[in-house]
Amino acid sequence: METLKSDLNFENFDGARPESSELKPPFPYLEMNWHNGFAAASGGAMKYGGWQIGEENAQRAISLFGKLPGYFGEKEMWAKGKGDGEYPAHSSRFINATAFATRVKWYDGRNGEKGSSKTQVLVYLCEIDKNHNITPYGPALISGGSYHAGVAVSTAFSAWATHISANRDDAGLGNIPAWAFYGYFGTFGDKRITKEVGKSEKNFIVPCQVNFPKEVTALRGLYVGDTVAAEIMTLRKQAQAWLDDAKPRKIQQSEPAMPEFEDPGF
Numbered sequence: 001m002e003t004l005k006s007d008l009n010f011e012n013f014d015g016a017r018p019e020s021s022e023l024k025p026p027f028p029y030l031e032m033n034w035h036n037g038f039a040a041a042s043g044g045a046m047k048y049g050g051w052q053i054g055e056e057n058a059q060r061a062i063s064l065f066g067k068l069p070g071y072f073g074e075k076e077m078w079a080k081g082k083g084d085g086e087y088p089a090h091s092s093r094f095i096n097a098t099a100f101a102t103r104v105k106w107y108d109g110r111n112g113e114k115g116s117s118k119t120q121v122l123v124y125l126c127e128i129d130k131n132h133n134i135t136p137y138g139p140a141l142i143s144g145g146s147y148h149a150g151v152a153v154s155t156a157f158s159a160w161a162t163h164i165s166a167n168r169d170d171a172g173l174g175n176i177p178a179w180a181f182y183g184y185f186g187t188f189g190d191k192r193i194t195k196e197v198g199k200s201e202k203n204f205i206v207p208c209q210v211n212f213p214k215e216v217t218a219l220r221g222l223y224v225g226d227t228v229a230a231e232i233m234t235l236r237k238q239a240q241a242w243l244d245d246a247k248p249r250k251i252q253q254s255e256p257a258m259p260e261f262e263d264p265g266f
Contacts, residue, residue, distance in 0.1 A: 022105075023245035025122060026238050030061040030068070030140040034149050035091070036206040038079070039192060045091035046076065048187045049206030051142075055088040069137050070127050071095065094186030094211070097123040097140070098224060099157040100179050100232050101239045103246040104150070118143060119150025121157060122239055124224065124232050126182050132221055134182065136228050139235055148197035152207035156185050160210045167216040173223075180229045181222045184211035 032053045041047035053061070053068065055075055061068055068090060077086040101122040121144070125137040144150025161178035168174075173181075187193065188211050194204045213219060224232065 023242050025139070025141060025235075025242045027139060027235060028064045029122070030065065030125065030138065031057040031143075032095075032140060033143040034145045034153055034208060035078075036145075036149065036204075037192070044073070045093045045187070046078065048093055048192050050091055050093040050186045051095055052078070053090045055090070058090050065138050069095070069125055092186065094184050094188065095123075095140075096126045096128045096134075096182050097185060098179055098182050098232075099123045099161075100236050101243055102154055102157070103243050105246040117147050117150070119147070119154055120144070121153060122235070122242075123157075124228060124235075126224070126228075128182065134222075134225075136224070146203075146205065148195075148203070149205045149207070152195070152205065153185075156208040156210045157183075160185070160212075163210075163212055164219060167219060171216045171219040173219060176223060176229075179232065180224050181219060182224060183222065185209070186211075 030053070032051050035045065035049060035052040037045055037047050037049040039047070045051065051072075053072060058068055058072075058075070069092070071092040071094065072090040073092065075088045075090050078089050078091075079086055099121050102120065104117050104119050106117045121142040123140050123142060125140050127135045127137060129135075142153065144153040160181075160183040164171075164173065164178040164181055185208055187206065187209055193206060193209070195207045197203055197205055213222075
């Protein structure tokens with residue numbers, strides 16, 4: 001008798017396990033995180049730092065969008081912290097994106113441990129080829145990793161919005177808001193850039209960077225277009241409950257405040 005076969009992953013299903021109570025954006029999205037990389041690695045995001053998509057999230061994104069953005073390479077094995085083995089993930093040193101919503105969610109510590117935070121940013125991805133042709137991809141949810149890495153990710157997107165606003169007249173951008181222009185975010189060049197963070201507990205991160213065009217007139221070609229802009233406005237409205245789900249917490253004076261994104265105006 002022929003054995004039944006299925007492509008579903010039954011091994012990891014546990015019907016008795018409760019689903020996470022954390023609210024998620026109510027639309028399809030690719031999920032990725034920032035990674036500092038390793039100084040001893042040979043190259044790419046694994047050495048210089050950048051964006052990472054775990055294999056499970058990659059397969060989910062492929063099922064939703066048909067593929068991953070072209071700048072993400074084939075999966076590689078990444079080392080876990082403290083010598084806990086390896087895991088497969090796709091990575092890229094940069095992404096082409098624009099941010100349209102951000103939140104910082106705080107979690108209470110357990111058993112006397114200090115609480116922690118998670119910085120998350122909703123972005124709209126695209127692919128830009130060598131001839132500057134733009135192909136929209138879709139929404140993605142970015143996790144910043146540690147508190148300071150999350151601040152750096154948020155700061156990079158805010159710096160891009162500030163750059164657009166500062167050059168609005170020279171570039172002839174009219175009244176189109178900063179969130180409607182794609183940018184380049186990640187790590188660039190042939191040098192691993194690190195930053196010391198922390199007050200009582202010192203540590204080093206690789207901060208997310210933004211790559212500004214050499215000519216401000218190039219900003220015009222990074223407009224997402226009316227169709228994607230309308231979609232982003234709809235997504236931003238749908239994400240309001242997700243934004244409201246972030247637990248408020250008063251920032252201590254020793255901690256840098258999270259920069260805010262430009263209000264999309266709806």
